[in-house]
Amino acid sequence: AQKITQTQPGMFVQEKEAVTLDCTYDTSDPSYGLFWYKQPSSGEMIFLIYQGSYDQQNATEGRYSLNFQKARKSANLVISASQLGDSAMYFCAMREDNFNKFYFGSGTKLNVKP
Amino acid sequence: KAGVTQTPRYLIKTRGQQVTLSCSPISGHRSVSWYQQTPGQGLQFLFEYFSETQRNKGNFPGRFSGRQFSNSRSEMNVSTLELGDSALYLCASSSGHATNEKLFFGSGTQLSVL
Numbered sequence: 001a002q003k004i005t006q007t008q009p010g011m012f013v014q015e016k017e018a019v020t021l022d023c024t025y026d027t028s029d030p031s032y033g034l035f036w037y038k039q040p041s042s043g044e045m046i047f048l049i050y051q052g053s054y055d056q057q058n059a060t061e062g063r064y065s066l067n068f069q070k071a072r073k074s075a076n077l078v079i080s081a082s083q084l085g086d087s088a089m090y091f092c093a094m095r096e097d098n099f100n101k102f103y104f105g106s107g108t109k110l111n112v113k114p
Numbered sequence: 115k116a117g118v119t120q121t122p123r124y125l126i127k128t129r130g131q132q133v134t135l136s137c138s139p140i141s142g143h144r145s146v147s148w149y150q151q152t153p154g155q156g157l158q159f160l161f162e163y164f165s166e167t168q169r170n171k172g173n174f175p176g177r178f179s180g181r182q183f184s185n186s187r188s189e190m191n192v193s194t195l196e197l198g199d200s201a202l203y204l205c206a207s208s209s210g211h212a213t214n215e216k217l218f219f220g221s222g223t224q225l226s227v228l
Binding site for chain 2 (some may be wrong): 061103106
């Protein structure tokens, strides 16, 4: 079974609007961390936001927030007020405490339209 | 603090050859992991080294190997190259201890096999 599932291969959003990128995960480890990374066309992976499995509140980092629904095993990324520079691939990832290994989803390509 | 450095940035090889990629982690980081990225496949985990020992391994054939030196620098080797090995190879470093610790990525080595 896939550890991380991103069901949106590509998305479009109008500049200045909000967009939600979906991510579901699968784990039986009670302790884990969820991450989102951005990959522009240059190739480098840029860390955006982190959510721990025991965190009570949803994580926020500037225009990024993580909608964490533990029971549903989902960790959706919300980008508010999209900018042209947000056009990139976005990857959801999970790290399990027991295995110390990162699992990445297949990514979502976001295009921000002016 | 210098980031993760990967060399070379681009490589062109022919089938049957072998190739060695290099990764220098952030100073103080003892964990180095390698990922293969191909279009539509997301990031696939190759292996992770911690203090010169392979700690985790993904599902890749034995043609893919790696090592880590005492200064934490790591090399990845691919022998008997196949066309399907064409990919972006990303290296990431971390201290290797905490669940909430993000990975720091290099810019990658783009390998083309002709």
